[in-house]
Amino acid sequence: MKSWLIHPNAKRILLAFCSIPFLLFVYKILTDDLGPNPAEALIRGTGDWSIRFLCIVLLVTPLRVWTNTVALQRFRRIIGVSVFAYTTLHLLCYSGFDMAFDWDDIVKDIIKRPFILVGFVAWVFLCLMAMTSNNLAIKWMGVKSWQRLHKLVYFVAVLAVVHFYWMKSAKHNFNEVIVYATILGGLLLWRLARALKLTTIKKV
């Protein structure tokens, strides 16, 4: 099982998988298969996949520890940058479809509406992490600083849930919010327990 994880094509295949939701969006735009309100479907769809990839990237380390498969660790970069990519698409869809790239209106929205501000801050954190998602940055920053910077992903997880919760509360429909909050909460709690040495998990 572990040999195909370090196969040279493993990362390429992973990248292909991460691109599938994006390709499906493009396909649905071209075939007009996004329903009566395509703009809303895209804004929501890109948001959905942003938070899903966030769940997946935070799952890598626990999975690595549970299955004792160090090779999994290399996949965090591709999945993490995918989180940034889909979040950027989500921001672009909102800026374009909702706000027609009117930067004045967008800035006003960010300042005036807490749920948009929260989302925007999460995206800024993701930008910082995306920009430093390369070996040059790790070398330049030093491993310790890089690791500290990339703990921002935990804040992104919290901000994402808050953003989603505020959005859904207008529809009074919290089922999906509860699912993501539980998954992300669980993944963060696992790290907290590990950091506090509350479990006997060896730090691999």
Add this chain to the structure above:
Amino acid sequence: MAVFIKSTQIHEQDLLSREVTPRSIFEQRRTLLKGLTGAGLSLGATVSGSALAQSVASTNAGGGKLPALVGAHSSLAGAYVVDKSTSYADASSYNNYYEFGTDKGDPVKNAHTLKTSPWSVQVEGLVKKPMKITLEDLLKVHPMEERIYRMRCVEGWSMVIPWVGYSFSELVSKVEPLGSAKYVEFVSLADPKTMPYVGSGILDWPYTEGLRLDEAMHPLTLLTFGMYGEVLPNQSGAPVRLVVPWKYGFKSAKSIVKIRFVEKMPSTAWNKAAANEYGFYSNVNPNVDHPRWSQATERRIGEDSLFTKKRKTLMFNGYEPQVGQLYAGMDLQKNF
């Protein structure tokens, strides 16, 4: 009973030359409607066979699967908008009807379990003549009219729908509200056996809505039985619903089973769920934002494509000349 002067004055925004019906179609419609109104409209009558019916139905064609219900031309000011009607496919498959699911595609999939016959509406409260009126009798209270209204959802999208019904005021005059009646409450069906989400806690059931008496009496307020020349599909609130075009769509209660005339402002479903977001009046107002988004613009389903800028929302959804006077002197920021 309040007297409303039906104005036939054409407002500047109402008519553009490209929207004027070609004369040949106009003449054909008049012939068809004369025949229909003379014979009396029944729920079962189907006119889809004839070529005349084709021309009437062409711009606002229904799905072709439900019995026909055609309305006569209305001379009421505001009865027709010049905006292009939304396609029947979109109007009947993009619905907020939480009793059948919270996704907009859920009602069209799930509402087949709704039982629309037998159906009766209980009219009670502060009225001289309370009654339990069957759907069949309700249909006979007044001849059906066609009304092409804008429908603006609070979420920021909108449609244009050709409804079929009559002014709710016609029913009100039959029951004769007492002087103490200040509001009208509308109660929708909440049957857990036929409506899968009525067991959930997502909203307080039954779905209730309400209007001030003068809003209810306004001739634009439509007691609605059909759309696109057919009876209402289940997901759109069959068999009888309300349409209040100058308010956000959630005020237009679906599948009505009870109408109560009351003294105190009734509590309404979305106001109970989120009082700071959904007020009693919920008039369409580009100057009053929702806490989470601006209401200044909207996306017209089917018209505003992905890459067109959203269009400006009109005050009172464009019905300011007809309903503005109801709110003269009111602080609409406070009474949202």
